[in-house]
Amino acid sequence: MSIPRQRGLTEQAATAAIDHACRMLRLPTIRSQFPELAETAGREQMSYLGFLSELLLAECDDRARRRSERRIKAAGFPRDKSLRKFDFDANPNIDAAMVHTLAKCEWIKKGLPLCLIGDSGTGKSHLLIALGTEAAMAGYRVKYVLATKLVNELVEAADEKQLTKTIARYGRVDLLCIDELGYMELDRRGAELLFQVLTEREEKNSVAIASNESFSGWTKTFTDPRLCAAIVDRLTFGGNIIETGTDSYRLATTRARAEQQLATS
Structure with missing residues (x-):
């Protein structure tokens, strides 16, 4: 299913279109964080490129975190132990x-x-x-x-x-x-x-x-x-x-x- 591209979308329609696109492209982090990041971008007067980079980096960081969690789970450790907690x-x-x-x-x-x-x-x-x-x-x-x-x-x-x-x-x-x-x-x-x-x-x-x-x-x-x-x-x-x-x-x-x-x- 393709997404119709229109100019002059209302904010509500644009939000719905972004949500739909993120679902299709499997970008859960962008989908969940774009409203907050968009608000921050507007407040700080970020450029379009700056805003886009923030969205993409957030997705990359979250994917890396999820991959780490999967590898830790696959390792089969019996309990959570970290160097930070070692005395x-x-x-x-x-x-x-x-x-x-x-x-x-x-x-x-x-x-x-x-x-x-x-x-x-x-x-x-x-x-x-x-x-x-x-x-x-x-x-x-x-x-x-x-x-x-x-x-x-x-x-x-x-x-x-x-x-x-x-x-x-x-x-x-x-x-x-x-x-x-x-x-x-x-x-x-x-x-x-x-x-x-x-x-x-x-x-x-x-x-x-x-x-x-x-x-x-x-x-x-x-x-x-x-x-x-x-x-x-x-x-x-x-x-x-x-x-x-x-x-x-x-x-x-x-x-x-x-x-x-x-x-x-």
């Missing part, structure tokens, strides 16, 4: 400058790995999710998964003869975030399947992991020494390692809150 003062082991440099995503562009190593409650999962969110906002395809869930999925895929397809799916994302690596012992089959995923991504797409075990303790998870060494090599070669320490931030916060309640009671 670097509470954990002096973490170099804030290094983390903010990582947030620029150059390491993902180069396909390098990232390892976050530390005890429970030291902020490694928060940083993993926050950096993954930054990557999604920057336009990268991101997937978050627990190590146990990933291995179980790979085992099921192998049993159903869907392993190649599953590994390829995990291989396509720009950043694979594997959380809670080291919380369980993997049998040789599970470890080998995980190794296949890491090999598929090696020097092509980035992997970021969070683990409560230092590398020396990974033999508890990967009981085959050679396989363990190969996995450590895949996850560290040319990459970044952040050690979040052993002092639980969550535990310290809980104790401080309890002490404050006792003091005020």
